[in-house]
Every structure is written in structure tokens, then in C-alpha cells.
Amino acid sequence: MTYCDIRDITYCDIRYFTYCNIRYFTYCDIRYFTYCDIRDMTYCDIRDITYCDSRYFTYCDIRDMTYCNIRYMTYCDIRYMTYCDIRYFTYCDIRYFTYCDIRYFTYCDIRYFTYCDIRYFTYCDIRDMTYCNIRYMTYCDIRYMTYCDIRYFTYCDIRYFTYCDIRYFTYCDIRYFTYCDIRYFTYCDIRYFTYCDIRYFTYCDIRYFTYCDIRYFTYCDIRDMTTATSGTSPTATSGTSPTATAGRPRPRACEEEEADTVLCGQRKGPQDKHRYCSQNHILD
Secondary structure (H helix, E strand, O other): OOOOEHHHOOOOEHHHOOOOEHHHOOEOEHHHOOEOEHHHOOEOEHHHOOEOEHHHOOEOEHHHOOEOEHHHOOEOEHHHOOEOEHHHOOEOEHHHOOEOEHHHOOEOEHHHOOEOEHHHOOEOEHHHOOEOEHHHOOEOEHHHOOEOEHHHOOEOEHHHOOEOEHHHOOEOEHHHOOEOEHHHOOEOEHHHOOEOEHHHOOEOOHHHOOEOOHHHOOEOOHHHOOOOOOOOOOOOOOOOOOOOOOOOOOOOOOOOOOOOOOOOOEOOOOOOOOOEOOOOOEOO
16 A cells, blocks of 8 residues: 555454554554554554554553664553563553553562652552662652562662651561661651661661660661761762761671672562572571
8 A cells, every 4th residue: 555544444453454564554543443452463563653542442552562762652551451560561661551550560670660650650659660770769758669678679779768767667677778878868867667676777867866766777887877967968869878877787698799689688588588698508
């Protein structure tokens, strides 16, 4: 066909095409398909769709798209994707989702987001993330997490939280922080720690506790308390550590590593009995 505008087809069921390459449409508005199963497309590059609304796909498996850049979707509601693996997005900016409930991702590794601002999740339960390294979040405000269990972070450095109020943690065990400087807490009430061993603080100045009852420390050695030089909190969005004289070393079997895959003190989730480092030392 020299010219093919889908609007001129009275009834358009993609299953009746012997060969269907979306690039050959002069104008392609997905709303005009009577039936549209992406698996029946021989070639599907989202850039060639003039109007692309995920709700109009009869069946939508992202793996069948030849090229999928979310910016080319006019309307993108993840609930209408039959199968959604974030690794298949060519470009994935969470701001372009009209509705984004993490539970609808078949596979969700935060490293594959081109831009990830937690405020754009309609529903965000950290347990549904396949891989969650806080350093890959462009903006991370804990108040926007529907469920936040620190044990599910693959890597958790408190400096990468834009806003960190301990009361919003569903479960907070200090041992799961890769880096924990008390000055980066927006609000820190010791009673909200599930487990609080002072040795796991990278920097601990007691003045930064909003509420500090010593009975809530699982382990408290006064030598591990640090003294701050000023009464102001560092900027939490900087991602860099403030200049400070740290306390005694944290009780770890090896030094922390900056690798994304295996970190000293890392565990996948609460189901694991022990924490390991790359030298195969058992940490607890």
C-alpha cells in the first residue's frame, strides 16, 4: 500500500494481516484497531505509532516490542500491560507513566529506570522490586513508599534519601544500612528502630535524635558516639559525606565494597539467615 491510514479502515483486526509492520502505516492510531494483540505484529517500533495508548492493546507484552521508549506513549497505564519487564524498555522515565503500581511489574530492577522519582509511583512496595539500590533513585522520599522494609534494599546509603523520617519505615534494622549517618535523618526517634546497635552508625551524634531513650539501644558503647561540630544537619540530597571524625569501626568481617552486585553486609531479603561479603565471611 502506498498510503495506509488506519482511520480509513472500517474494521481493523490485526490478526488478519499476513504481514504487519507498523512502519508502513502512514498514520497509526491504536484506538482504531478493533483488535490489537502485539504478538501479531511482525515489527513493532513504538515510535511509528502516531497515538499509543496502552489501554487499547488487547494483549500487550513488552517483550514483543522491537523498540519501546516510554516517551512515545500518549497514555501509559502499567495495569494494561499483560507482561511488563522493565529491562525491555529502551528508555524508561517513570514520569511518563500515567499510572505506575510496582506490583504490576513482572520484573522490576531499579537500575533500568532512566529516571526514577519515587513520588511518581502510584503504589510502591519495596518487596516487589527485584533489585533496589537507592543510588539509582533520582529522588527518594520515604514517605512515598507504601511499604518500606530496609532488608529489601540491595544497597542502602542514607545520604541518598531526599527525605528520611524513620517513622515511615515498616521495618528498620540499622545493620542493613550500607552507610548510616544520623545527621541525614529528617526525623529520628530511636523507638522506631527494630534493631539499633550503635556500632553500625557511621556517624552518631546523640543531639540528632528527635527522641533518645537509651533502653532502646540493642547495643550501646559510649565510645561509638561521635560529637558534631555544628547543630545543623547536612544537605540530604547531596549524596556526599560531610566532613566528620567517625567513631570506631563497625563490626564487619571485611571492608565495604562499592560494587553494585555484591556488597559487604548485603542480603536479598529477610528470608536469608546470614549476611555475607565477597570474601564469604559470615557477618551475623
